[in-house]
Structures are given as C-alpha cells and as structure tokens.
Amino acid sequence: MASFIPRKGPGGKRVWQAHVRRRGYPAQVKTFDTKAAAEVWARRIKEEIDRGVFVSRAEAENTTLAEALDRYAREVLPTKKSTRPVTYHARNVREV
Structure with missing residues (x-):
C-alpha cells in the first residue's frame, strides 16, 4: 500500500512524501517535488516487491x-x- 503526504520543504515549498509498506519488507519512504513523481516511484517499488526483485537502496542512497x-x-x-x-x-x- 502506498500513501502520499504533502509536506513543507525547503523555503516553504510543498513537497510530497511517498510511503510504501508491504508485509515482510522494510517500509520505504522518499520525498519528491511533485505528487506524480512520488506515484511513479511508489508504483515501481510495489512492482519490484511483487516480482520478488526488490532490494533496499537506503544504504546506497545515504x-x-x-x-x-x-x-x-x-x-x-x-x-x-x-x-x-x-x-x-x-x-x-x-x-x-
């Protein structure tokens, strides 16, 4: 399941935070400038989980x-x- 939450980003600009949660997998959270970009990312993460090829990128991104x-x-x-x-x-x- 994915949820999208509007937040205030740098300079008061509105950003969207996408949350993807699936049982048996760590929760994935990422922030985007547009809701459309957040939806695309969430869809890709859910598809990877469904296909069984999901790999957490948290360590690599940090x-x-x-x-x-x-x-x-x-x-x-x-x-x-x-x-x-x-x-x-x-x-x-x-x-x-």
Whole structure:
C-alpha cells in the first residue's frame, strides 16, 4: 500500500512524501517535488516487491563517495596484488 503526504520543504515549498509498506519488507519512504513523481516511484517499488526483485537502496542512497572509497580501500584493496596505483587514485579522487 502506498500513501502520499504533502509536506513543507525547503523555503516553504510543498513537497510530497511517498510511503510504501508491504508485509515482510522494510517500509520505504522518499520525498519528491511533485505528487506524480512520488506515484511513479511508489508504483515501481510495489512492482519490484511483487516480482520478488526488490532490494533496499537506503544504504546506497545515504553513502557518500568518500565513504565508498574508504570502504573499498579497507575491504577490497587488501585482496589485490598491487594496491599502490589504486590507492593513489582513490586518495586523489577523495581529496577533490
């Protein structure tokens, strides 16, 4: 089931918050500028749940590039043969 709630966004502008809840799945909530965009998103989430291909994107949407690079350096680089060039590039990208 999806519900759409009007909210006041930045600068007093009206935004729409979409809530999708299905038994056995975590509640999904996202905010949109238009109700139409919220309805499209909610429909897509419900279809993914119905087809059994739903994957929560909450962690990915809240992860910054710097955090992803740090995690890569911590978890993936130790398994590689030569880490020096990749470490160098990751550090440079992170500092930009």
